[in-house]
Amino acid sequence: MEKLKQYINEKGIIINASLLKVDSFMNHQIDPVLMDEIGKEFAEHFKNHNITKIVTIESSGIAPAVFAGLHLNVPVVFARKGTSIILNNDIAQSAVYSYTKEHKYTVTIAKEYLNENDNILFIDDFLANGQSLLAIHKIVTDCNAKIAGAGIVIEKSFQAGVAHAEELGIEVYSLAKIKKLYANKIEFE
Amino acid sequence: MEKLKQYINEKGIIINASLLKVDSFMNHQIDPVLMDEIGKEFAEHFKNHNITKIVTIESSGIAPAVFAGLHLNVPVVFARKGTSIILNNDIAQSAVYSYTKEHKYTVTIAKEYLNENDNILFIDDFLANGQSLLAIHKIVTDCNAKIAGAGIVIEKSFQAGVAHAEELGIEVYSLAKIKKLYANKIEFE
Numbered sequence: 001m002e003k004l005k006q007y008i009n010e011k012g013i014i015i016n017a018s019l020l021k022v023d024s025f026m027n028h029q030i031d032p033v034l035m036d037e038i039g040k041e042f043a044e045h046f047k048n049h050n051i052t053k054i055v056t057i058e059s060s061g062i063a064p065a066v067f068a069g070l071h072l073n074v075p076v077v078f079a080r081k082g083t084s085i086i087l088n089n090d091i092a093q094s095a096v097y098s099y100t101k102e103h104k105y106t107v108t109i110a111k112e113y114l115n116e117n118d119n120i121l122f123i124d125d126f127l128a129n130g131q132s133l134l135a136i137h138k139i140v141t142d143c144n145a146k147i148a149g150a151g152i153v154i155e156k157s158f159q160a161g162v163a164h165a166e167e168l169g170i171e172v173y174s175l176a177k178i179k180k181l182y183a184n185k186i187e188f189e
Numbered sequence: 190m191e192k193l194k195q196y197i198n199e200k201g202i203i204i205n206a207s208l209l210k211v212d213s214f215m216n217h218q219i220d221p222v223l224m225d226e227i228g229k230e231f232a233e234h235f236k237n238h239n240i241t242k243i244v245t246i247e248s249s250g251i252a253p254a255v256f257a258g259l260h261l262n263v264p265v266v267f268a269r270k271g272t273s274i275i276l277n278n279d280i281a282q283s284a285v286y287s288y289t290k291e292h293k294y295t296v297t298i299a300k301e302y303l304n305e306n307d308n309i310l311f312i313d314d315f316l317a318n319g320q321s322l323l324a325i326h327k328i329v330t331d332c333n334a335k336i337a338g339a340g341i342v343i344e345k346s347f348q349a350g351v352a353h354a355e356e357l358g359i360e361v362y363s364l365a366k367i368k369k370l371y372a373n374k375i376e377f378e
Contacts, residue, residue: 029302030251030265032258058248059267062219063255069221076219078248113218 039067094135118145130161228256283324307334319350
């Protein structure tokens with residue numbers, strides 16, 4: 001997606017060889033026009049995959065997920081980090097280690113929102129080491145649903161996430177694929 | 190907003206006299222079609238208020254905020270709960286006490302995204318005791334910006350938030366106003 005690559009080039013901040021900050025249009029400030037185009041692009045790609053529901057993880061996955069959900073006309077479930085007293089007790093959980101934030105946390109989905117008839121599109125802002133994808137795969141499997149594919153805004157192709165998706169047989173559709181982060185340049189695939 | 194009230198009546202779960210759970214269409218599972226209509230309604234109401242930016246708090250405010258942002262054609266900034274290493278050091282913060290979750294947390298916005306030219310629309314899923322509104326008011330003021338109004342999906346009119354907004358001179362536009370929660374009935378204003 002050319003417009004997204006242009007945004008990444010112009011507004012992305014390279015923190016180090018593995019970390020790219022896109023706080024100005026996705027991870028802290030959100031550009032809703034761009035997110036709507038991203039959602040449309042995911043919907044167009046997965047329109048014949050019989051998606052019944054989108055699953056994402058709070059918070060940065062929510063914006064691309066809700067626009068994809070609107071264009072595919074399916075509900076969006078966002079996994080909660082940690083548990084909340086507002087959730088009921090019948091839950092599916094999995095641990096995620098965040099390399100970016102250097103800590104481990106739990107993601108939780110109430111089982112009533114996923115079942116054996118669900119064909120899930122997982123949407124997330126980044127695919128890096130694949131920890132979120134592995135956690136959502138475990139949760140979806142625990143709920144007897146299946147994952148039809150993953151829509152990723154920015155893939156860091158040099159990290160382990162792509163290989164994890166391949167092992168699990170999950171089709172990944174990434175709108176921007178980063179091959180390498182240099183000190184002052186981003187190399188796309 | 191009649192459709193929203195219908196959703197609340199049909200899908201809302203009354204936990205107790207002060208707590209209403211709407212996990213099936215807003216706080217865990219999101220109905221993107223409803224959220225788009227909610228965003229349109231906020232945009233229509235505030236279209237002549239010269240809004241430059243929307244501010245919300247992760248996570249449940251993001252969905253209504255991004256649709257309002259799309260329809261008003263302005264960026265959305267979501268305050269982060271806690272700090273992340275991805276944020277820079279020039280930040281504005283405020284403490285929030287959550288009566289729902291019974292704990293205190295910090296909300297943070299990077300100052301680069303709000304300045305003295307900004308006229309903010311605050312959007313949130315609930316207005317209850319007004320703790321989030323007070324925190325965002327403090328942050329926006331610290332950044333020398335101002336709040337033009339608040340767009341609230343569900344107002345619990347029997348709690349203190351409305352009075353806090355009035356004290357601060359903030360216009361609140363709530364799409365559903367709950368006067369009282371009974372054991373098996375929701376009374377709207």
